[in-house]
Amino acid sequence: DQQVKQNSPSLSVQEGRISILNCDYTNSMFDYFLWYKKYPAEGPTFLISISSIKDKNEDGRFTVFLNKSAKHLSLHIVPSQPGDSAVYFCAASAWGKLIFGQGTTLQVKP
Amino acid sequence: NAGVTQTPKFRVLKTGQSMTLLCAQDMNHEYMYWYRQDPGMGLRLIHYSVGEGTTAKGEVPDGYNVSRLKKQNFLLGLESAAPSQTSVYFCASRPSGGINYEQYFGPGTRLTVT
Numbered sequence: 508d509q510q511v512k513q514n515s516p517s518l519s520v521q522e523g524r525i526s527i528l529n530c531d532y533t534n535s536m537f538d539y540f541l542w543y544k545k546y547p548a549e550g551p552t553f554l555i556s557i558s559s560i561k562d563k564n565e566d567g568r569f570t571v572f573l574n575k576s577a578k579h580l581s582l583h584i585v586p587s588q589p590g591d592s593a594v595y596f597c598a599a600s601a602w603g604k605l606i607f608g609q610g611t612t613l614q615v616k617p
Numbered sequence: 618n619a620g621v622t623q624t625p626k627f628r629v630l631k632t633g634q635s636m637t638l639l640c641a642q643d644m645n646h647e648y649m650y651w652y653r654q655d656p657g658m659g660l661r662l663i664h665y666s667v668g669e670g671t672t673a674k675g676e677v678p679d680g681y682n683v684s685r686l687k688k689q690n691f692l693l694g695l696e697s698a699a700p701s702q703t704s705v706y707f708c709a710s711r712p713s714g715g716i717n718y719e720q721y722f723g724p725g726t727r728l729t730v731t
Contacts, residue, residue, distance in 0.1 A: 539717045
């Protein structure tokens with residue numbers, strides 16, 4: 508039973524446009540949600556997080572939105588750049604451990 | 618500051634062979650984790666440690682053992698490798714006082730079992 512799901516395996520957007528990556532979860536006990544970015548042959552790197560008591564967190568071009576009633580979060584990247592092309596994982600924190608989604612591969616075309 | 622390092626970067630094993638993956642961190646973090654990443658599966662937690670001398674099972678612990686004899690090192694062992702253990706293995710660490718549970722990852726070890 509997958510507690511954190513990223514239902515879109517891939518997403519392709521044009522440079523300069525908005526990228527929206529989605530994530531759904533099932534467990535209402537999660538207290539933090541995180542997004543990680545991963546380039547090929549490298550480890551995941553932290554991007555942005557949001558507490559379960561907030562509904563939005565912004566850091567430069569990256570904004571994460573949390574809809575607790577729908578158990579859904581999304582990552583918005585505006586404007587998208589070719590260097591943003593990577594695999595993006597959402598993760599949820601419970602009891603000090605992270606549970607990861609399957610990942611979404613983002614391709615930003617010049 | 619090297620962060621989290623993993624040794625080796627690549628390894629090919631035959632079925633039934635054993636090996637140990639080493640993870641080292643120089644950030645004085647209390648918590649350390651071992652994950653495996655498989656296509657379409659995301660990262661799944663194998664074992665973790667909340668401090669020196671402690672270990673606990675994660676989501677997919679079968680076929681693996683771990684040890685945390687020193688705070689900075691976390692070892693993952695495969696006693697009798699199986700083709701199903703072909704994967705990319707990531708180690709991560711985090712401090713005990715972090716506000717958002719952010720984990721810092723190593724570069725990964727690509728393991729192939731034939």
